[in-house]
Amino acid sequence: MSLINVLDLIGTFVFAISGTLAAREKKLDIFGAIFVASVTAIGGGTTRDSILGATPVFWIMDPNYLIIITVAVAFSVLFKKIVAQLRTTLFLFDTLGIGVFTFIGTQKAMLLGVPPVICIVMGTFTAVLGGVIRDTLCNDVPLIFREEIYATACLVGGSVFVILHQFNIDDTICTWTCITTVIGIRLLAIKYHLTLPKLD
Amino acid sequence: MSLINVLDLIGTFVFAISGTLAAREKKLDIFGAIFVASVTAIGGGTTRDSILGATPVFWIMDPNYLIIITVAVAFSVLFKKIVAQLRTTLFLFDTLGIGVFTFIGTQKAMLLGVPPVICIVMGTFTAVLGGVIRDTLCNDVPLIFREEIYATACLVGGSVFVILHQFNIDDTICTWTCITTVIGIRLLAIKYHLTLPKLD
Amino acid sequence: MSLINVLDLIGTFVFAISGTLAAREKKLDIFGAIFVASVTAIGGGTTRDSILGATPVFWIMDPNYLIIITVAVAFSVLFKKIVAQLRTTLFLFDTLGIGVFTFIGTQKAMLLGVPPVICIVMGTFTAVLGGVIRDTLCNDVPLIFREEIYATACLVGGSVFVILHQFNIDDTICTWTCITTVIGIRLLAIKYHLTLPKLD
Numbered sequence: 001m002s003l004i005n006v007l008d009l010i011g012t013f014v015f016a017i018s019g020t021l022a023a024r025e026k027k028l029d030i031f032g033a034i035f036v037a038s039v040t041a042i043g044g045g046t047t048r049d050s051i052l053g054a055t056p057v058f059w060i061m062d063p064n065y066l067i068i069i070t071v072a073v074a075f076s077v078l079f080k081k082i083v084a085q086l087r088t089t090l091f092l093f094d095t096l097g098i099g100v101f102t103f104i105g106t107q108k109a110m111l112l113g114v115p116p117v118i119c120i121v122m123g124t125f126t127a128v129l130g131g132v133i134r135d136t137l138c139n140d141v142p143l144i145f146r147e148e149i150y151a152t153a154c155l156v157g158g159s160v161f162v163i164l165h166q167f168n169i170d171d172t173i174c175t176w177t178c179i180t181t182v183i184g185i186r187l188l189a190i191k192y193h194l195t196l197p198k199l200d
Numbered sequence: 201m202s203l204i205n206v207l208d209l210i211g212t213f214v215f216a217i218s219g220t221l222a223a224r225e226k227k228l229d230i231f232g233a234i235f236v237a238s239v240t241a242i243g244g245g246t247t248r249d250s251i252l253g254a255t256p257v258f259w260i261m262d263p264n265y266l267i268i269i270t271v272a273v274a275f276s277v278l279f280k281k282i283v284a285q286l287r288t289t290l291f292l293f294d295t296l297g298i299g300v301f302t303f304i305g306t307q308k309a310m311l312l313g314v315p316p317v318i319c320i321v322m323g324t325f326t327a328v329l330g331g332v333i334r335d336t337l338c339n340d341v342p343l344i345f346r347e348e349i350y351a352t353a354c355l356v357g358g359s360v361f362v363i364l365h366q367f368n369i370d371d372t373i374c375t376w377t378c379i380t381t382v383i384g385i386r387l388l389a390i391k392y393h394l395t396l397p398k399l400d
Numbered sequence: 401m402s403l404i405n406v407l408d409l410i411g412t413f414v415f416a417i418s419g420t421l422a423a424r425e426k427k428l429d430i431f432g433a434i435f436v437a438s439v440t441a442i443g444g445g446t447t448r449d450s451i452l453g454a455t456p457v458f459w460i461m462d463p464n465y466l467i468i469i470t471v472a473v474a475f476s477v478l479f480k481k482i483v484a485q486l487r488t489t490l491f492l493f494d495t496l497g498i499g500v501f502t503f504i505g506t507q508k509a510m511l512l513g514v515p516p517v518i519c520i521v522m523g524t525f526t527a528v529l530g531g532v533i534r535d536t537l538c539n540d541v542p543l544i545f546r547e548e549i550y551a552t553a554c555l556v557g558g559s560v561f562v563i564l565h566q567f568n569i570d571d572t573i574c575t576w577t578c579i580t581t582v583i584g585i586r587l588l589a590i591k592y593h594l595t596l597p598k599l600d
Contacts, residue, residue, distance in 0.1 A: 020399070023345070029396035031352055032345025035332075046251060051446060053455025055253025056314065063317045077399060114456065117463045132435075132537070137332070139341045141539045145423070145432025152431055196429035199420070199477060220599070223545070229596035231552055232545025235532075246451060255453025256514065263517045277599060337532070339541045 004175070008104060009068055011097030014090060015041035016072035017083060019134050026138050030077070036134055037073050038066065044129035048105050048122050052112055091190075099182035101127040102154040103175055106161050116166070120158035127154045127182075149189035149196060157182035204375070208304060209268055211297030214290060215241035216272035217283060219334050226338050230273070236334055237273050238266065244329035248305050248322050252312055291390075299382035301327040302354040303375055306361050316366070320358035327354045327382075349389035349396060357382030404575070408504060409468050411497030414490060415441035416472035417483060419534050426538050430473070436534055437473050438466065444529035448505050448522050452512055491590075499582035501527040502554040503575055506561050516566070520558035527554045527582075549589035549596060557582030 019040030023033035042059050049057035059065040076083050083090070105126025109119040128144055128151045135142040144150045161178035188194065219240030223233035242259050249257035259265040276283050283290070305326025309319040328344055328351045335342040344350045361378035388394065419440030423433035442459050449457035459465040476483050483490070505526025509519040528544055528551045535542040544550045561578035588594065 024399040026341055026345075027398055027400070028341075028345040029398050031350075031396055032342070033399050035345065035351075050250050050450050051455065051457050052460065053253070053453070053457075055251065055255075055455075056312075057251050057253075060252065060314055060318050063315050066317065066321065112456075114460055115463050117466065118460050121466065136537055136539075137336055137342065139336075139339065139539065141426055141428075142432070142537065145426075145428040145435065150431075151435075196431055198427055198429050199424040199433050200427070224599040226541055226545075227598055227600070228541075228545040229598050231550075231596055232542070233599050235545065235551075250450050253453070255451065255455075256512075257451050257453075260452065260514055260518050263515050266517065266521065337536055337542065339536075339539065 004100065004104070007096065007100040009064070010093060011100045012041045012065055012068050013072045014093040014097050015130055016069040017076050017090060018094060018131070020073050020076040021083075022134055022138050024076075030073070033077070034070060034073050036137060038069050039137060040130045040134040041065070041069050041072075042130065043133040044101065044126045044131075045105065047129050047133075048108070048125045051125075052109060052114065052122065054108065054112065095183050095186045096179075098127040098150070098154055098186065099157065099179035102157045102182050103161060103178045106158040106178065107175075110162070110165065116162045119162055120155060123158035123161070124151055124154040127151075146198070147195070149185065149194050152196060153182045153185035153189065156185055204300065204304070207296065207300040209264070210293060211300045212241045212265055212268050213272045214293040214297050215330055216269040217276050217290060218294060218331070220273050220276040221283075222334055222338050224276075230277070233277070234270060234273050236337060238269050239337060240330045240334040241265070241269050241272075242330065243333040244301065244326045244331075245305065247329050247333075248308070248325045251325075252309060252314065252322065254308065254312065295383050295386045296379075298327040298350070298354055298386065299357065299379040302357045302382050303361060303378045306358040306378065307375075310362070310365065316362045319362055320355060323358035323361070324351055324354040327351075346398070347395070349385065349394050352396060353382045353385035353389065356385055404500065404504070407496065407500040409464070410493060411500050412441045412465055412468050413472045414493040414497050415530055416469040417476050417490060418494060418531075420473050420476040421483075422534055422538050424476075430477070433477070434470060434473050436537060438469050439537060440530045440534040441465070441469050441472075442530065443533040444501065444526045444531075445505065447529050447533075448508070448525045451525075452509060452514065452522065454508070454512065495583050495586045496579075498527040498550070498554055498586065499557065499579035502557045502582050503561060503578045506558040506578065507575075510562070510565065516562045519562055520555060523558035523561070524551055524554040527551075546598070547595070549585065549594050552596060553582045553585035553589065556585055 016037040019037035020033050022040070023036040028036065042065055046057045046059070049055060102123040106119050106123030109122035114122065131144055132142040157178045160181045161174050164174040164177060216237035219237035220233050222240070223236040228236065242265055246257045246259070249255060302323040306319050306323030309322035314322065331344055332342040357378045360381045361374050364374040364377060416437040419437035420433050422440070423436040428436065442465055446457045446459070449455060502523040506519050506523030509522035514522065531544055532542040557578045560581045561574050564574040564577060
């Protein structure tokens, strides 16, 4: 199991916790929580794979994803207070998660021979669409359409990956530059409250 | 035409009526009603097939589904009072519907060589996702995330199917044990107001 | 590049503007606007292709769609006042758009060997589902479920296409009769405030 696999599962775990927190706010039951946690964690990659025709989608043949998500929901429910105190830690792992998801999605599209600009979109979809579906299911306008820079960090990170790849840079360097670019931009955005211009 | 086919069409008909009732509450027009009835009746199986890559999805090559749905909408509109009086009957057929849909979805995934735990998820998707999309379209938080045990009945029924199948039990027995398990749990849940614990 | 390609891109452009206007109403940021504009413009065709299994979906291998959409968003933001004054023009191009999209979707399904009645549904999906997803994302009950005749124009136009085709009428005649039927019905619906009966 590679480091990227481990980070992927960590990202899945943290995204599932964020889904559980949204489910709690809407007073859903345990099944509702597992469902919302699942779409948050794997909804982005599922949409990516459906659009690309990379079916069965990634979690069908690898039940580990659903197991991780169930464990994450159980953890959030059993250790409610601890999770509430972990806000900063969760934020950091969420940031790590979008970095890793951006890389995984961009790379998967590239391996399928998709044009570079669409690879970047697929990477961003992987990272952000789960949250979009979570908010839509919970009857909110998706948060990332209004909050601090989030998807933009993924778009930039994916672009960096694609550009470095065009110059035949070593894969490991492409990967980590992509992930750290996403993380760096997201952390700066939060620190300095950077937002995209709103339409008015 | 097998008994399962007949039950499948009955389930489709009843789910379409439930979609029409939701459309009426939101004061939609006839097209809106047919659309919402369709996603309620075939949205679960459509999502299942897209995720599994079993495309074109099941209703594309068999227009009977859309015809049944249109008839169900016409029936609900023309016999509004009768439908209103049939609440218990509709509930019983809805319960039959989720039993049959769970079986159909679980079996389809199994025939495609999907791992057992994911087969159970696919069966449950088939039975419940139509209602989830219906509620999301109608701008409500999905009912099944909060109401009496519903998806759980499907998960248990699907598990029973998968387990019996592992022991090489006769197909007919697997099928009907699955369907009656779903129906039994759902009826008990309603009778005794069983709910899953809510997150708080 | 054929005339249909040009009209397709015009339709995409106008649908993207309509998505941007919806995003402005919800006070989304630029990324939210591009996302909502994209689902409005290409969400219908994306759903069609996923359901049919025509993957990767149409815009994956042709980045022109996303480029046109980005230009449309930039145009709406930079020339806000002009766009506000163009309401009638935008309406006319939107009407042209649903005509062309209906034709494209119906024809694509037909070329894949889908039964005629489902071809009509696929054409209508192409034209109207983008707006449905736009409204769902923006947390509104989809407008076309209640407003003046819209999807019905597409259903009739698609039916005309399929029927003419059955009689081996020349392709060009089928195409333009389909498109002008959709446009004609939609214009009449607006002029005379024709609506479908509401469910009550």
